[in-house]
Amino acid sequence: xxxxxxxxxxxxxxxxxxxxxxxxxxxxxxxxxxxxxxxxxxxxxxxxxxxxxxxxxxxxxxxxxxxxxxxxxxxxxxxxxxxxxxxxxxxxxxxxxxxxxxxxxxxxxxxxxxxxxxxxxxxxxxxxxxxxxxxxxxxxxxxxxxxxxxxxxxxxxxxxxxxxxxxxxxxxxxxxxxxxxxxxxxxxxxxxxxxxxxxxxxxxxxxxxxxxxxxxxxxxxxxxxxxxxxxxxxxxxxxxxxxxxxxxxxxxxxxxxxxxxxxxxxxxxxxxxxxxxxxxxxxxxxxxxxxxxxxxxxxxxxxxxxxxxxxxxxxxxxxxxxxxxxxxxxxxxxxxxxxxxxxxxxxxxxxxxxxxxxxxxxxxxxxxxxxxxxxxxxxxxxxxxxxxxxxxxxxxxxxxxxxxxxxxxxxxxxxxxxxxxxxxxxxxxxxxxxxxxxxxxxxxxxxxxxxxxxxxxxxxxxxxxxxxxxxxxxxxxxxxxxxxxxxxxxxxxxxxxxxxxxxxxxxxxxxxxxxxxxxxxxxxxxxxxxxxxxxxxxxxxxxxxxxxxxxxxxxxxxxxxxxxxxxxxxxxxxxxxxxxxxxxxxxxxxxxxxxxxxxxxxxxxxxxxxxxxxxxxxxxxxxxxxxxxxxxxxxxxxxxxxxxxxxxxxxxxxxxxxxxxxxxxxxxxxxxxxxxxxxxxxxxxxxxxxxxxxxxxxxxxxxxxxxxxxxxxxxxxxxxxxxxxxxxxxxxxxxxxxxxxxxxxxxxxxxxxxxxxxxxxx
Numbered sequence: 001x002x003x004x005x006x007x008x009x010x011x012x013x014x015x016x017x018x019x020x021x022x023x024x025x026x027x028x029x030x031x032x033x034x035x036x037x038x039x040x041x042x043x044x045x046x047x048x049x050x051x052x053x054x055x056x057x058x059x060x061x062x063x064x065x066x067x068x069x070x071x072x073x074x075x076x077x078x079x080x081x082x083x084x085x086x087x088x089x090x091x092x093x094x095x096x097x098x099x100x101x102x103x104x105x106x107x108x109x110x111x112x113x114x115x116x117x118x119x120x121x122x123x124x125x126x127x128x129x130x131x132x133x134x135x136x137x138x139x140x141x142x143x144x145x146x147x148x149x150x151x152x153x154x155x156x157x158x159x160x161x162x163x164x165x166x167x168x169x170x171x172x173x174x175x176x177x178x179x180x181x182x183x184x185x186x187x188x189x190x191x192x193x194x195x196x197x198x199x200x201x202x203x204x205x206x207x208x209x210x211x212x213x214x215x216x217x218x219x220x221x222x223x224x225x226x227x228x229x230x231x232x233x234x235x236x237x238x239x240x241x242x243x244x245x246x247x248x249x250x251x252x253x254x255x256x257x258x259x260x261x262x263x264x265x266x267x268x269x270x271x272x273x274x275x276x277x278x279x280x281x282x283x284x285x286x287x288x289x290x291x292x293x294x295x296x297x298x299x300x301x302x303x304x305x306x307x308x309x310x311x312x313x314x315x316x317x318x319x320x321x322x323x324x325x326x327x328x329x330x331x332x333x334x335x336x337x338x339x340x341x342x343x344x345x346x347x348x349x350x351x352x353x354x355x356x357x358x359x360x361x362x363x364x365x366x367x368x369x370x371x372x373x374x375x376x377x378x379x380x381x382x383x384x385x386x387x388x389x390x391x392x393x394x395x396x397x398x399x400x401x402x403x404x405x406x407x408x409x410x411x412x413x414x415x416x417x418x419x420x421x422x423x424x425x426x427x428x429x430x431x432x433x434x435x436x437x438x439x440x441x442x443x444x445x446x447x448x449x450x451x452x453x454x455x456x457x458x459x460x461x462x463x464x465x466x467x468x469x470x471x472x473x474x475x476x477x478x479x480x481x482x483x484x485x486x487x488x489x490x491x492x493x494x495x496x497x498x499x500x501x502x503x504x505x506x507x508x509x510x511x512x513x514x515x516x517x518x519x520x521x522x523x524x525x526x527x528x529x530x531x532x533x534x535x536x537x538x539x540x541x542x543x544x545x546x547x548x549x550x551x552x553x554x555x556x557x558x559x560x561x562x563x564x565x566x567x568x569x570x571x572x573x574x575x576x577x578x579x580x581x582x583x584x585x586x587x588x589x590x591x592x593x594x595x596x597x598x599x600x601x602x603x604x605x606x607x608x609x610x611x612x613x614x615x616x617x618x619x620x621x622x623x624x625x626x627x628x629x630x631x632x633x634x635x636x637x638x639x640x641x642x643x644x645x646x647x648x649x650x651x652x653x654x655x656x657x658x659x660x661x662x663x664x665x666x667x668x669x670x671x672x673x674x675x676x677x678x679x680x681x682x683x684x685x686x687x688x689x690x691x692x693x694x695x696x697x698x699x700x701x702x703x704x705x706x707x708x709x710x711x712x713x714x715x716x717x718x719x720x721x722x723x724x725x726x727x728x729x730x731x732x733x734x735x736x737x738x739x740x741x742x743x744x745x746x747x748x749x750x751x752x753x754x755x756x757x758x759x760x761x762x
Contacts, residue, residue: 017045018164022171039067042148042168046132046161049150052076053136053172054086056144063090063145066198076120082113086145089133093142095166098131099156132157134165138173146172191223193237200227220314231314231690238312245309247276247286249317252382252693254410255325258397259283259303265326271295274321281306286313286321368418368425373451375400378411380455380475385515387411387457387473389426391419393466398422405642405700406515409693423461423469430459437469444542445473456542476544481523488702490741492734496706497636501525501603506633506709507596509583511608517640517702518605519544522579525603526550529577538579539566555581564588571595580604586621593623596631610738610762611635611707612727619720629714635707639738639759642697643751648689649696651682651749658683662753666743675747684749701750703741703760708733737762 021041043051054063057077063086065076082088088111089096100106107114121128130151136144146169151157157165189209194200200208204227211226212219220238223229235246259275268274272288273295283303287295290310300308313321379387384402391398398414414422427434429450430443445457458474489497500508508525510518523545526536530549538552541563546552551573555566563580564587570578583589583604596602608614614635619625654662659677663670675681686696707713707730716726731737736744742756 014045014160014164017041018167021045021168025168025171025175039069042146043069045164046148046157047152048132048148048157049152050126050148052086052147052149054078054090054145054147055176056080056090056142063087066144082111083115084117085114085131086133086147088114089135089145089147090142093135093137093140095135095162096131096133097157097162099129101128101131130156132161132165134162134169136169136173136176138170138177141173141177143173143176188241190241191219191234191237193240194223194229194233197233199229199233218315221316234314238314242290242312244290245311247284247311247313247317248690249313249320249324250690250693251324252404252409253321253324255412257412257414260325263302265322268322269319271298272315272318273299274318274325275303276311276321278306282309283307284309284311286311286318288313288315288318368421369450371414371418371422372425372429375411376445376447376455376457376473376475377451377453378402380453385475387471387475389422389471389473391423391464391466391468391470392416393468405697406640407642407695407697419468423471426459426471426473427461430457432459432461437467438463456544458542476542481527481545481547482520484524484528487517487521487524487704488745489704490736490744492736493636493704493706493741496634496708496734497525498528500633500708501529501601503601503633505596505599505601507592507602507604507631508633509604509606509614509635511606511611511614511635511637512639513607513609515640516638518638519581521636521638521702522603522605523547526577526579534576535574536577536579537570537573537575538581539563539570540579540581562588564591567591567595571598571600575600577601577603582606586623589618589621589623593627593631597627602631608637610727611637611705611735612723612730615707615717615726616723619717625718625720629709629717632709632714632717634709636704637707637738638702638704639742640700640702641742641745641751641755641759643699643701644684644686644749645689645692645696645698647691647698648687649684649749650687651684653679653681654683662743662746665753666740667737668740670743670747673744673747682749683746683752685752697755701745703738703745703756705735705738705741707735 021038024038024041039051043049050069051067052065052069053067054076055066056062057064060077061080062077063080064078068076078084078087078090080087080090082091085096085098085101085107096110098106098110101116102118104115107116116128120126128149131147131149133145133147135142136146146165148157148161148165189205191205191208195202195205200223208219208222208227211217212222215222220234223234224231231248235248239246253276256275256277259278263275273285275283275285277284283306285299285303285308287310289295290312296308296310299310375387379402382402382404384404385406386403388401388403388408389398390401395416397416398419399410400412400414401408402411424434426445427441427443429445429447432441432443440463441461443459445459447457448454456476458476460472462470462472464470484498485494487494500506510521512518519540526538527547530536530547532549536550538550539555540552541555541557543552543554553566555561555563563582563584567578567580567588568591578592578595578600580588580592580602581604583592583606592602592604606614606617608617614637615632618628656677659670659681670676688694688696692698707726710729710733713726713729713733716729738760739756739762742751742760743753745751746753746756
């Protein structure tokens, strides 16, 4: 075969492949099908390495990538002007062919403004050389751009390639226009948003609708399970279609008890709606179909005269909300006795009878018994650390709040006529005097006596303005100690703390405010040194965490058995290690120092704000500076900060000003700890998702500072030096402050600076 015949045969084959592509484009039912199915055919025809097909965003005068090969960048947006190759193609509606995108002189010949943006290659590591860009047109109207990059065999794109690119651009333009018209004529559905935003194709949507009809399943369920559409995207589609807010189910949703009174579960299920909240005399109702006018009229009459905000939720989420609000195993199953709806339904809202109230509560007042039990069970199930019962003055409702991950959130509102009854019930459970309302009282509830849940609660009642009493209950769930390596310490702090607790004698203090995890840290330390050859005594109030091998004692201050007395008893009981729950007074502290100087390792806690401040506080309490200096091994100060939700935290590159703020508060050089400010420096911020209750935060971690009892520091203690001098020496000895440890965790992406500032100042 002659060379001419071979050339003609190659041309014929090329034309056949081009015709096959254009035929497939004409036959495709929607734009997404064209983009997904033909990219490899087009790349093969042109012998190109990469392809990008842009569509026009007329509103912003941009083109954006509908299809692109290469996973380094999710979306490309380019202004329609002569500053870039694809933008210039769109602006002039003319074909552009370039042999070397890095050759500025070649680009200037096409347009003086034309520049190649090298940053794309720098970000991706891909090297752009040859470029062929052709407009996608329909009757001279620009609908997009097709751009091919790099001829696989080297050299520039041929004349045939240029003609074929223009041909494909015309065919694509006709197909895009046709499919757009078809979509406009097609009857709109709730989930068109997913097609319009390229989440699924038109064919996928049609298949999902057919599957939902045949299997009698909810359309949203089919999309999520069979077509892997995220719940967030389904919510956006519903919100867009109905023009209302989308409300997903969350297991931490506040139960709107007052709104549920008088509503029947079966009616809510059959009507697919449920009230979820009340804000400023506006009731928030979520529905599966907010366009159901009959249901809306009934809802308006039910909650008249309050304003209604209608929202949308998936049917499955509405069922989950009903189950959660009414405390039932599955919709329609009312076997659980203590549901909020039932409890609040029995509560009358007329004026309280003062004469009956003066008589106090008995343990047989069924409604209050149920409410108190359910409140405590729900708090335990949600991982709350505290329960706050807050009666408002006058006729205001009682607000019940839970503290979860360090932040309070409203659990329930209860009619004001029960403000004394609830407090009296808690007092009965904790063996307090129900007739005493003028003085604060402290007690404990062993909840196992009242319900099958083995937890203990520490109770404090406090008289507040308006002749009412607040109650705060701390949940003390017994459990196993956490391992020391999971406490969130950096390697230096972990090594120093391990060395301290491995000493044969001396005193180690863990300090911080209430709820900062001091007891948890002490038990983690004890677990590290708990060996058969070591005798360990603990005095605690109460015993929260239990360990085999420890001899744990519950102090009883009411009968005179306090920490100091317990420690003196321990010294006669052959101890190696003594752990004291808290150094509350000078006597306990003196006994601890004495024990540490007589060959025992003493661990304890103290309520101070920082490690250096602890030293001066103890000296102010009257401790002998020489004995204290000899005994001190070190002080660990700690805080608990909320961590960003791992599923939704959002990565971003901070401004130089934000970095400087971090560096200024760090009081040092962030680059020295591995965080220089450059293009690769990223932080994270809270976003919010159903898993974290839309707060953006989930869980907590510790930040720490450790002051070690070095010889130089002990000399300062003996001289009763000021706290500033002790702090300077501790930093010189290697201490990183609470603020520095917090900022390090910010740079690591565990939390944000807002949370650090909430718990420490320096």
